[in-house]
Amino acid sequence: MKKLKINISLILKLRGFNNNNILKTRVFPKRLYLYIVYIFISTPYFLFSQSFFPFIENNGQLPNNVVSKVKLPGGAVFIEKSSFRYVVYDTKKIESIHNLKEYNSGIDAHSINVDFLKTNKNSKIILNNKSSYFENFYISNKSAKNVYFYKNLINKNLYDGIDMHMYISEDNLKYDLIVHPNVPTNQIKLAYKGQESLLLENGNLIIKTSINNITELSPYAYQIVDNIKIPVNCHFKLKKNILSYVFPDGYNKNIDLIIDPTLIFSTYSGSTADNFGYTATYDKNGFLYSGGTVFDVGYPTTIGAYQINYANNNVGTDIAITKYDSTGTFRIYSTYLGGSMDELPHSMIVNSYDELFMFGTTGSDDYPTTTGCFQENFHGGNNFMPSGLGVSFPNGTDLVVSRFNANGGGLLASTYIGGSGNDGLNTSQKLKKNYADEVRGEIDIDKNNNIFIATCTYSDDFPITNSLQQTNNGNQEGCIVKIDNQLSTIIWSSYLGGDKDDAIYSLALDKDNNLLVTGGTTSSNFPTSINAYQSTYLDSIKADAFISHIKNDGTKIINSTYFGSSSYDQSYFVELNSVEEIYIFGQTNALGNTLIKNANYSTSGANQFIAVLKNDLSDIIRSTVFGTGKGSPDISPTAFLVDVCNNIYLSGWGSSTGNGTLSTLNMPITNNAYQSTTDGNDFYIMVLDNMLNNLVYSTYFGGSQSAEHVDGGTSRFDKKGVIYQSVCAGCGNNNDFPIYPNPGAVSSTNNSNNCNNGVFKFDFDFPILISEFEAPWVSCNANITFNNLTDDIGSTNYFWDFGDGNTSTQKNPTHEYINSGIFNVMLISQSSSSCNFSDTIIKTIYILNNSSLSLQSIEVCKNQSAQIGILPINDNSITYQWYPSSGLSNSFISNPIATNSNSTVYNLIISNGRCTDTLTQWIYVDSIDINLNSDTAFCKDPILLYANTEGLIDNIFWSSNNEFSDTISTTNNYLAENIGTYYVIVKNNLCFDMDSINVYNSNLNIEIVGIQEVCKGDSIFLKIDNLTSVNPIVSYNWSSSYPLFFENNDSSSCFSFPDSSTYYKVTAINDLGCFIIDSILVNVFYYPIYDSIWASNEIIFLGENTALNILTEENVIWSTQDTLYNILLYPDSSQYYHIIIYNESCQLKDSIYINVMDVFCDEDKIIIPNAFSPNNDNKNDYYRVIDNHGIISKFKLEIFNRFGEKVFSSHNIEKVWDGRFKDKLLAPQIFDYYIEIECVGGKTMFHKGNITLIR
Secondary structure (H helix, E strand, O other), X not given: OXXXXXXXXXXXXXXOOOOOOOOOOOOOOOEEEEOXXXXXXXXXXXXXXXXXXXXXXXXXXXXXXXXXXXXXXXXEEEEOOXXXXXXXXOHHHHHHHHOOOOOOOOEEEEEEEEEEOOOOOOOEEEEEEEEEEEEEEEEOOEEEEEEEEEEEEEEEEEEOOEEEEEEEEOOEEEEEEEEOOOOXXXXXXXXXXXXOEEEEEOOEEEEEOOOOEEEEOOOOEEEEEOOEEEEEOOEEXXXXXXXXXEOOOOOOOOOOOEOOOEEEEEEOOOOOOOEEEEEEEEOOOOOEEEEEEEOOOOOOOOOOOOOOOOOOOOOOOEEEEEEEOOOOOOEEEEEEEXXXXXXXXXXXXXXXXXXXXXXXXXXXXXXXXXXXXXXXXXXXXXXXXXXXXXXXXXXXXXXXXXXXXXXOOOEEEEEEEOOOOOEOOOOOOOOOOOOOHHHOOEEEEOOOOOEEXXXXXXXXXXXXXXXXXXXXXXXOEEEEEEEOOOOOOEEEEEEEOOOOOEEEEEEEEOOOOOEEEEEEEOOOOOOOOOOOOXXXXXOXXXXXXXXXXXXXOOOOEEEEEEEOOOOOEEEEEEEEOOOOOEEEEEEXXXXXXXXXXXXXXXXXXXXXXXXXXOOOOOOEEEEEEEOOOOOOOOOEEEEEEEOXXXXXXXXXXXXXXXXOOOOOOOOOOOOOOOOOOOOOOEEEEEEEOOOOOOEEEEEEEOOOOOOOEOOOOOOEEOOOOOEEEEEEEOOOOOOOOOOEOOXXXXXXOOOOOOOEEEEEEEEOOOOOOOOOEEOOOEEOOOEEEXXXXXXXXXXXXXXXXXXXXXXXXOOOXXXXXXXXXXXXXXXXXXXXXXXXXXXXXXXXXXXXXXXXXXXXXXXEOOOOEEEOOOOOOOOOOOEEEEEOOOOEOOXXXXXXXXXXXXXXXXXXXXXXXXXXXXXXXXXXXXXXEEEEOOOEEOOOOOEEEEEEEEOOOOEEEEEOOOOOOOOOEOOOEEEEOOXXXXXXXXXXXXXXXXXXXXXXXXXXXXXXXXXOEEEOOOOEEEEEEEOOOOOOEEEEEEEOOOOEEEEOOEEEEEEEOOOOXXXXXXXXXXXXXXXXEEEEEEEEEOOOOEEEXXXXXXXXXXXXXXXXXXXXXXXXEEOOOOOXXXXXXXXXXXXXXXXXXEOOOOEEEEEEEEEEEOOOOOOOOEEOOOEXXXXXXXXXXXXXXXXXXXXXXXXXXXXXXXXXXXXXXXXXXXXXXXXXXXXXXXXXXXXXXXXXXXXXXXXXXXXXXXXXXXX
């Protein structure tokens, strides 16, 4: 061990370019690759914040044996020819000295060496990818000038046939050992020196230092075979201080072998006020954003944050939002958000400009909104108080959406969205399965930076545009909102649901910006498509899942289906893979293998499902269920991802929070799990291969005391499978949440008296290639430098297309544009070492030159909205102005919504303060139109209807219904032979228009009246009301799917017994021969289902109890007003107990009789013998008191001989006397006895007498 004292001294650094990023410390587990021709062994060691050039060359500023240095927040790593030396020091003490809290007495530090044993002396180290900047060092009496930084380091022939490659990936410093064919791996040995101790614990390597403990997690390996991940057994071997790798089962040396997920960081929020965790998201830099609720002052806000003060007036909740850096070691910003009443955050997303969008619900009429937002005022709804969340909404709720700038100091846009009912909360009792399921729903962003929100509402007047469903068909209805990024204009919005309760929990966008939504429904008429995988509602008691694919303009459902079984099923997340197959993740109570198809990994009867459906939702490709199979769900879903290689990631929590039955106990974990034990109250993280054949990885995550959970809301995985998870941690004032780094995390302790919003970031470290770059998006300078932000995977190649016909294969090219204009720049990254081999990204740049350009024209239909202009640019110096401004939602943004009835040309003036361009865009409005004549009268002769059309018409269709399910004419004319409403639609390749005409009978009008809702098996009575009496009706002709019964040959009324919902139709004819047809829909509902009603005892004595029970999943109410399935009674008289079993439409009644008998505590009920004969003849061998009726509750018996000795006593009536005293059988004699008895009901009896022992 080497303990150091470092005296603080001033080191002056002069830079050619200021890029002094703070590097964050992290020691990571080993990771290993085996490829076709060689082996990679990778060990991620340290976590960085934003360092793209971490390797500092040695130009004399370092000792001669050091080749390169990498800075750490608490030290540095020094790279030598065949070893690493890393030094860590006490950062807390430096901070205290810096803040003048203590005297500079030296800093404790610790140095550890990691040596590669028996390496090649002729190895050569190469630094690659030099930075464009440099530093100059002046230290004591020497200087080092032009010290450059590099992206990676290669040590050629570290061993014979083995190279080492060091680089940065996912903010981790890693090294790969590349073993060429036929080179043994057992020569790779690492010697650790300088640590206080070194040991293997549960497969992990524990390195103890004087500063802290370093853990390198046990290695995990898998191989990709035909795009399927196969786990490979791999572990450390430690002999004294020498570390090596062991593959006990061997491996296929011709394919990849990949090792090790990584915990990046985990931390508490540090709030001193009670602080619940709800939602989390990420940005392109790997920063984590957390959203929770806070109940008082004490949430740690940052200087310059938007709202630094707690605003709630009722000690309720404000929303609390914190943006953490990529290492979890400092807060970038932290803020309150809210009004004087309660708020809840549901879901968050960050756009490409690092602006955070938060979707939530509020009960405040003073929630912060911005000028020009869509809805400035609170509409509210009914009083509601969710269970367990600590909030109340006495004035109801509205949705809220808020947009923060990148530094959290400004609210760029914020709005209410809602109607007169409660909006945003899932309060349906049949859909709310898990604790905090009220706070579901999701927010997302499309390619144009427009915002989508998927949730639910009780409002009949929710702000709905001209879209696929404009009315609330039930009670709680799903709803979708697409709003511009200024939160000023709803582009489209729609209800989605049937006539019962529906809730949308998640959404996803396909490559054409069409929308996929999923959730749960209790509606038997939820809208499904003709080719739906499952077109009927299967669960009449609880819920079915649904998935709907909706056109990007909100006008129609592309495809839609139920999903599930005859038991409970709900889908909580939806994702698309690389070929746009649809994945859903949810809960089920399906029995056995009902939901298992084409999957090798499954647990029969388990209660979490993953299903993969065809893009048209016509069939299941494969599906599985996983978990313990205990008969109810194990976890509540919180995050879901299908990555670009089609691996499946998920997370969820299991705990008793909210008195639920969720638990992580016995959930399957892999050998390399980060946490292999659970108290049942933890998070569960899982990765499955794309074919649902193998469990790639799974782990628990949580403490040993607290019940970790979230209080609703969504967390997220990024494109590379890194999870950003929000947690309600430490509840009960515990400090057991796993913290990393510790010390170093923002807060290693729960500072509140109850809960803290914990977060964790966990990286599975799969070889996924994701292209990313940045450039000046708007520039007057035509010479553009492109900064490639793609993380290299092995040897990565790049191809650039600059959008002007020129290309490049450089990693960070500079390109000069000859002309001004708008250019789509494409970057293709390729690596044979990645699972996806290549990835493509396209971004737009604008080269300005004080000129005019034309944007692509847009064709729309009359009064149809369209988004015009260019994508928003993250640059406050850019200004926009449109003219004319008529028809635009906002004339000072880059992409407003235009709504026009006539063709219009718009001009956009865009300027960065130095040069200005004018962009021209035409909006062409199609003139298609149709007009029908006014409504017309009809008796019995056919009438000719005519449609007048304008514009280019390709097709015309007449129909008898507005769904156009039948076609009755394809010309401008239709000969109507019956009364009714006739619909006509005209179409061309872009637009359509529709009109209708009502054909009525002027001298005949009827209406069917009667019962329209019945329970199955009940009868209905229908009759005809003649609304015109001038000309009498002479006949009625009825038609129905069920038999009709008439009384006294009177056909104006009838009885019927329908078994299912059906129409009854009647044709009435008057004395002029005119006829009219009317119909009525009778809805038939099913009675509730129950098995039986029973009592634990139907005959009891007065004072005893009995339990009444019923087996059902329906609602019940007993005549005692109890609503439980099992109740305990102490009846004081014989009586019937009645019960009503009911659902939303029907009810059944049943009863049970409990006979209560009075208790007579005397010798008529209790037998007290006066003799017995213990002679072993099995007849009367024992003395006992007999209670045949079971009425004795307390008992005492004492027997004495003639000398007054107590020969027997008992308080148990079941205990018998065998005539022995002091282990001897007594001679025949007479004894005295005393009996004290208390019977049920409290009556007592005392008796004394004689007992004769006969031999």
